[in-house]
Amino acid sequence: MLTIAIVAFPNCHASGVHGVMDFFTVANYCGRSPAGRSEPLFNCQVVTVDDQPVRGYSGAVVTPTAKRESLHADLIVVGSSVEAAVGEHRLEQTLAPSRPLHGWLRSALERGAVLASVCTGSFVLAEAGLLDHQVATTHWRAAPLFRRRYPHLRLEEEHLVVDNGQVICAGGATAFVDLCVYLVERFASPAVALACSKMLVLDGRRTEQTPYMAFYSQKAHQDGAIRKAQGWLEQHYAEALTIDDVAAVAGLGPRTFKRRFKDATGETPLGYLQHLRIEAAKHLLESSREQTARIIWSVGYEDASSFRRLFKRTAGCTMEQYRKRFSYVSPVEAHSVAIG
Template sequence: MIRVAVLAQPDCHASGIHGVMDFFTVAHYCARMDAAATGFECHIVTVDDQPVRGYSGALVTPTCDRAAIQPDLIVIGSAIEAALVDRGLERSLAAAEPVFGWLRAAHERGAMLASVCTGSFILAAAGLLDGCVATTHWRAAALFRRRFPAVRLEESELVVDNGQVVCAGGATAFVDLCLYLVERLASPAVALACSKLLVLDNRRQEQTPYMSFYGHKAHTDAAIHKAQTWLEAHYAGPVAMDEVAAVAGLGARTFKRRFKEATGETPLGYLQHVRIEAAKHLLESSGRQTSQVIWAVGYEDASSFRRLFKRTVGCTMEQYRRRFSYVVPSAGRRQPRPAEV
């Protein structure tokens, strides 16, 4: 029997905590159908053995005290505010500090540790991601890099396996993480049975299609702020970087250096991200042909933009539209009549 402890923190993604619990309960049921497979026993624990309030206001109640279980696997749920602001992160880390020693002791004992979404911040703060590769929610990536520069972050990845430490991306990636862990700890057959029973897609690989670009503006360089604002307003027309440098009141070389220092992007890279976000919005919200979308965001070379879009977003423009468009077909459009029998 594999003992699983799911760590819930204040402001956690409550459905994710209960989702992990439910998933391993289903995995245990599926494992019973396979005499060779290992079953699971899952419990919810908290830092102080008291119920915690999730971000939605839902109460998450521990099913046992932390001292009462010696888990083979610990899954750390997300703390949603940590993905949004620095003060949310500091509050989450301070609240979780009492479990750092518990996590390290479990790791030394040979237990597997896994995180969902911003749970990776807890692993990193406890020193358990040193020398490892991590992933986290894409929106928390910049904050993670600033806080833990020694950890290699791959935010485009949905699940990263370091052997004894495994990280998963956004909040609902707990599903992908659980499938992966069940396949590794029980068997591929049990994982597939879970996927079918819960009607889940077990083929997601990356967070990339879900990622949005938010130009980093939490810096104090007023000249670069001005350049960012200008680029975001004029991306659809021809853009010469010398012109943008002039807007910032800087020489070309100084402008490029300061832009990179302030934003983490080159001016050209920043412009490309702005244009890709604009294209994604048009693909989501309009029925324009893809060639029209490309021209609308300031590109004349359609094949070049298509390559850039696929490399950055992880799928083609057509695939992105099929996945994320919320445009309802015109009510006046004639629908095909069902075939007569």
């Protein structure tokens, strides 16, 4: 039997903690022998830093089911702290409760335990030095903050699950489901994982969080000229323009503008403009039934093939696939609006 410790922190994603617990309980059911007499595959417990209940971000209370130090876990799942995904102004406060765990996590790794993080739980592993020379993923919205804080680490936020062998990371909040499927495949069998997916009515395991990513412009910098250019781009992205045009808005020479823009935002001016156009196209795919060719023209591209390649590379799917997955306007509604 594999012993699992799920670590819950203050302001955690409570449903993620309970969801992992539920998934492995279902795995025990699905992994039973036909006679129903086999030993459970997993002993899954919730632990906290001080063995006391914690309150999740939603206000729900998460109660530990075992004392942390006395539980010799084979697998430790580090849950997320929601606030780490929304900004760095409270990051130190968010990470502080996890610091007493660093030694415990390192000791567990040294004795052969597998460590896994969900969402921003990767920050905890990074703070403990457990992602050095590893590949990490995290919630896509927390990726820029992760890179700024740990520039020496390799982050691949487009992936939902990254397995380094003894250290595993999962992406956004509900990626705990994808992580659980993967862990059951690894520690039980693909057959048990498939049975769990059927029992819980889940699709096959996802591999990327790219289609869910949205572009958030970085404006928490002190360069007023670049902020002015960003605001202007956000209003004029659909127009035919050159980088020299934008540099003129900022009152800078082209070379100086490109350097300062990259320093301030982490993006090249062209990359920033492309992100704005892609986000505008996503919004139209979600909210309208407009033809894709017209959407491409409306966001400032004349070369439809070029934009389609850019969209697929950025979003991880075609424009048609994106619309099928995320559109909230049915063809019937769109027809009614057109007639009206």
